[in-house]
Amino acid sequence: MDFSEEIRSKAKELLESGTVDCVIGYERATDGVGARPLFVYQPNDIDRLIFDQTCTHNLTKYLLNRKDKATAIVVKPCDSRAINLLINESQIQRDKVSIIGVVCPGVVKAGLDNTSGELQDTCRMCQQHTPVLYDFLVGELGLEPDVPDTYPDVTGMEDKSAGERRAFWEEQFSRCIRCYACRQVCPGCYCLECFVERLDPTWVGIRIAPGENEVWNTMRAFHLAGRCIDCNECERVCPVNIPLSLLNRKLGKEVEELFKFQAGIDAETPMPFSTFDKEEKLGISE
Amino acid sequence: MKPENPLLPYLSTLQELIDLTPDVKLFRLELNDPDIRESFDYKPGQFVFVSAFGVGESPFGITSVAHRKAGVDVAIRRVGTVTNALHQLEPGATVGVRGPFGNYFPLDEYKGKNIFIIGGGIGFAPLRPIITTILDYREDYGDLVIINGARSPQDLVFAPEFDTWAASPKTKLELTVDAGDEKWTGRVALIPSVVSELKLSPQNAIAVTCGPPIMIHFTLIELRKLGFADNQIITTLEGKMKCGLGKCARCNVGDKYVCKDGPVFSMEQISQLIEQF
Amino acid sequence: MSEFISKQNLLTWLGQLIGERNLVAPTRVDDLLLFRKIDRVEDIVFDFDNTTLSPKEWFFPSSETLFYVDRKDGQTELMPAAIEKETAIFGIRPCDAQGMTMNDYPFLEEPADDLYRQHRDITALIGLACITACPECFCTSMGGGPHDTANVDILLTEVTDGYIVQVLTDKGKALLPDNLLATADVSSPLAPVLSEIPSEGIAEKMRQAFDEPFWDRLADRCIHCNICSYVCPTCYCFDVRDYTDKERIERVRSWESCQSPGFTRIAGGHDPRSTKGSRLRQRFSHKLLYFPNQFGALGCIGCGRCVRACPVNIDIREIIQDVQQLGVKSEA
Numbered sequence: 055m056d057f058s059e060e061i062r063s064k065a066k067e068l069l070e071s072g073t074v075d076c077v078i079g080y081e082r083a084t085d086g087v088g089a090r091p092l093f094v095y096q097p098n099d100i101d102r103l104i105f106d107q108t109c110t111h112n113l114t115k116y117l118l119n120r121k122d123k124a125t126a127i128v129v130k131p132c133d134s135r136a137i138n139l140l141i142n143e144s145q146i147q148r149d150k151v152s153i154i155g156v157v158c159p160g161v162v163k164a165g166l167d168n169t170s171g172e173l174q175d176t177c178r179m180c181q182q183h184t185p186v187l188y189d190f191l192v193g194e195l196g197l198e199p200d201v202p203d204t205y206p207d208v209t210g211m212e213d214k215s216a217g218e219r220r221a222f223w224e225e226q227f228s229r230c231i232r233c234y235a236c237r238q239v240c241p242g243c244y245c246l247e248c249f250v251e252r253l254d255p256t257w258v259g260i261r262i263a264p265g266e267n268e269v270w271n272t273m274r275a276f277h278l279a280g281r282c283i284d285c286n287e288c289e290r291v292c293p294v295n296i297p298l299s300l301l302n303r304k305l306g307k308e309v310e311e312l313f314k315f316q317a318g319i320d321a322e323t324p325m326p327f328s329t330f331d332k333e334e335k336l337g338i339s340e
Numbered sequence: 341m342k343p344e345n346p347l348l349p350y351l352s353t354l355q356e357l358i359d360l361t362p363d364v365k366l367f368r369l370e371l372n373d374p375d376i377r378e379s380f381d382y383k384p385g386q387f388v389f390v391s392a393f394g395v396g397e398s399p400f401g402i403t404s405v406a407h408r409k410a411g412v413d414v415a416i417r418r419v420g421t422v423t424n425a426l427h428q429l430e431p432g433a434t435v436g437v438r439g440p441f442g443n444y445f446p447l448d449e450y451k452g453k454n455i456f457i458i459g460g461g462i463g464f465a466p467l468r469p470i471i472t473t474i475l476d477y478r479e480d481y482g483d484l485v486i487i488n489g490a491r492s493p494q495d496l497v498f499a500p501e502f503d504t505w506a507a508s509p510k511t512k513l514e515l516t517v518d519a520g521d522e523k524w525t526g527r528v529a530l531i532p533s534v535v536s537e538l539k540l541s542p543q544n545a546i547a548v549t550c551g552p553p554i555m556i557h558f559t560l561i562e563l564r565k566l567g568f569a570d571n572q573i574i575t576t577l578e579g580k581m582k583c584g585l586g587k588c589a590r591c592n593v594g595d596k597y598v599c600k601d602g603p604v605f606s607m608e609q610i611s612q613l614i615e616q617f
Numbered sequence: 618m619s620e621f622i623s624k625q626n627l628l629t630w631l632g633q634l635i636g637e638r639n640l641v642a643p644t645r646v647d648d649l650l651l652f653r654k655i656d657r658v659e660d661i662v663f664d665f666d667n668t669t670l671s672p673k674e675w676f677f678p679s680s681e682t683l684f685y686v687d688r689k690d691g692q693t694e695l696m697p698a699a700i701e702k703e704t705a706i707f708g709i710r711p712c713d714a715q716g717m718t719m720n721d722y723p724f725l726e727e728p729a730d731d732l733y734r735q736h737r738d739i740t741a742l743i744g745l746a747c748i749t750a751c752p753e754c755f756c757t758s759m760g761g762g763p764h765d766t767a768n769v770d771i772l773l774t775e776v777t778d779g780y781i782v783q784v785l786t787d788k789g790k791a792l793l794p795d796n797l798l799a800t801a802d803v804s805s806p807l808a809p810v811l812s813e814i815p816s817e818g819i820a821e822k823m824r825q826a827f828d829e830p831f832w833d834r835l836a837d838r839c840i841h842c843n844i845c846s847y848v849c850p851t852c853y854c855f856d857v858r859d860y861t862d863k864e865r866i867e868r869v870r871s872w873e874s875c876q877s878p879g880f881t882r883i884a885g886g887h888d889p890r891s892t893k894g895s896r897l898r899q900r901f902s903h904k905l906l907y908f909p910n911q912f913g914a915l916g917c918i919g920c921g922r923c924v925r926a927c928p929v930n931i932d933i934r935e936i937i938q939d940v941q942q943l944g945v946k947s948e949a
Contacts, residue, residue, distance in 0.1 A: 083932075092838070093838065116838075229647075233843040233847050234877070235842035261680045261871060291844070295647060345730075346729075347730070347857075348684055348695065349695070391859070397859070420884030422884075578883065580881050583857070588854055589854040589875070590880065592899075
């Protein structure tokens with residue numbers, strides 16, 4: 055799949071008409087194989103834009119750096135959910151963003167080129183091949199997911215004993231170097247002062263050690279419960295291969311079962327954990 | 341006698357805490373170890389890290405003079421977590437002291453010159469030891485003009501010493517506030533306008549200034565208008581610091597470390613820095 | 618004729634080292650390759666390009682206690698941390714060893730950082746010359762080379778059935794097991810040829826490019842995580858915090874990165890490097906301009922880890938090329 059021409063054509067139109075000051079899309083990375091984000095401010099950079107199955111990045115985080123500026127952005131379906139999240143949480147304004155949504159069959163594994171056909175694990179489980187929100191659509195509608203089980207990775211883990219799961223996660227968190235790339239890339243993580251930066255009180259501190267790593271990773275996952283839009287960026291960027299998506303998707307599965315809610319499908323439905331509804335029961339084991 | 345490890349503090353005892361303003365206290369510290377106390381030598385402009393153990397450590401300009409052999413004084417403004425913890429200590433408490441770090445005002449080069457000390461708020465802390473030295477060695481220096489400003493009368497720092505300063509020969513003390521109160525009968529003006537009003541002469545003079553960035557910015561403009569060359573204007577830079585040794589790589593302005601190559605810089609040196617803050 | 622050790626004898630020697638000191642070597646951790654303390658020779662990986670994290674963590678750990686303070690009965694006692702056990706790092710690449718020499722400049726400059734000095738004193742480096750190179754490697758453009766002997770105590774170069782052994786320091790000599798070495802008529806393979814990056818004169822070009830909007834544009838895509846600084850063998854910024862646990866206080870230093878938002882923010886809120894562009898420029902200026910100005914050598918040793926690890930492909934090789942070109946444009 056290669057939609058580079060369509061993206062360039064739409065970007066050119068939006069820039070030259072003055073509708074936007076900047077188009078956030080993708081270009082080829084220095085290895086000649088993968089992609090990287092590209093900010094286009096001038097029409098003469100339009101030809102650098104590409105779109106194919108190597109375009110894995112979720113670009114929506116960058117919208118938070120351009121809150122008061124008119125921006126066009128290229129989004130895959132998972133990315134488009136982040137835009138709904140950010141609108142719902144009053145972080146960006148709908149009328150400042152021109153959304154170029156792309157119908158996405160999946161992104162290939164890191165290091166492989168567009169022709170390889172070998173999809174990332176997360177894309178194999180994807181339920182959403184069409185963007186949930188867009189101003190312009192690139193690609194043909196009608197691509198349906200053929201994955202019956204939405205959380206095979208999570209149920210696989212749930213089947214393990216508590217002891218096995220604890221040992222697994224202790225091993226994973228021991229490798230964490232607290233680079234915070236997971237937080238920095240995540241569109242849901244936008245607190246001006248993250249809880250790890252607090253000194254008074256110190257929730258986590260700066261020490262890089264298994265106990266602190268566990269608190270960091272699990273608390274971040276809880277802050278994303280009911281908010282994570284499942285773009286897998288956190289896991290992709292982690293330099294020590296911690297399966298962060300598994301944690302976030304576990305909580306996503308719980309929220310879906312309890313509240314029949316998935317983040318980012320629209321921008322209006324009240325979010326479960328930022329809504330207080332007197333009618334809700336507060337039982338712990340029902 | 342420095343410890344082998346420059347990241348280890350000297351245990352010190354807080355002798356006295358004196359309120360200078362609603363948010364500034366003067367801390368009188370004494371190093372516990374007698375050998376270290378004896379050999380702890382520092383010059384005006386240098387700084388120490390003071391630790392509130394268990395909370396953290398922050399850098400403060402030393403506001404006393406070593407030649408008086410009366411301990412180490414720092415003036416601390418309560419502005420964050422560490423300074424808050426320090427403010428809550430009682431005399432007798434144990435703190436840590438690391439240092440002295442940094443370069444210093446080259447007072448030997450100022451001998452025979454007229455000195456203009458221009459300071460605002462807590463920025464006056466590193467300037468006080470220059471005044472103390474000049475007063476202790478009065479004959480070595482020319483005229484001394486002290487401009488001490490603050491937001492309000494109660495924010496003027498080192499008020500207990502104003503009479504001593506004003507009474508010294510060939511010395512003028514000019515206090516000023518941004519806004520007075522019912523009792524204030526003194527000058528109400530911003531520091532840069534006082535500089536211009538006094539028509540300070542650059543002839544055989546050095547101007548040393550320290551305070552909030554905006555005050556320095558406009559004071560600089562006035563000094564240059566009066567004809568001061570950039571190598572006659574001295575100031576101190578600050579930066580977030582963790583080691584004081586140029587090793588944690590945090591306080592640099594371009595390729596200069598504020599903790600090692602500073603904190604004292606002339607405007608000439610600052611204008612040559614590649615990074616301009 | 619060269620000093621030679623057979624593969625079998627090398628394994629025996631490494632087994633001996635495990636017995637007498639800490640042996641640190643590349644080993645598989647899940648699907649990563651990391652330098653870890655080795656308990657069994659079988660866990661050592663010999664055939665690899667390079668590790669994900671650099672071996673700097675064995676001299677400058679990601680977290681390290683500086684000292685403890687105990688308060689009991691009104692008395693305060695300060696106890697510095699100390700390192701004791703002798704260590705050997707096997708399998709360090711010449712680029713990473715050069716990286717440690719670069720770190721010596723700031724850490725050992727008077728007054729020397731005591732903990733770092735202790736780590737360096739008790740650790741021997743048994744280097745492994747590079748037979749192949751990663752696509753991202755460019756050490757030859759940064760003052761080093763795949764067979765460089767300058768910064769290790771011993772260098773092993775793989776040949777048929779074993780390794781050529783070059784002993785370079787007394788520390789290396791003391792480590793060697795004489796009865797496991799032989800002489801052999803083998804010559805070293807040619808070093809792999811790496812792509813050339815135009816590093817000549819880069820410091821001056823960086824100075825000229827300092828105020829260019831280039832840095833803001835590059836920073837558009839930077840997410841300001843800490844990955845580049847943490848995987849880098851020569852990044853050494855650290856943060857210091859105190860921790861209290863009942864009567865014991867611990868002062869800890871940990872890795873930090875000049876890329877983090879708030880790196881230069883002081884109490885009261887002022888932040889001189891609040892923009893993304895100024896922070897991004899700081900890292901490359903430190904590596905390619907300030908470090909050479911201060912210490913006479915480039916701060917980057919061309920290992921390519923940051924290139925592999927950066928989530929948005931900020932590529933120091935590309936930056937060096939672009940900055941060289943910027944100079945050309947402004948002259949024109």
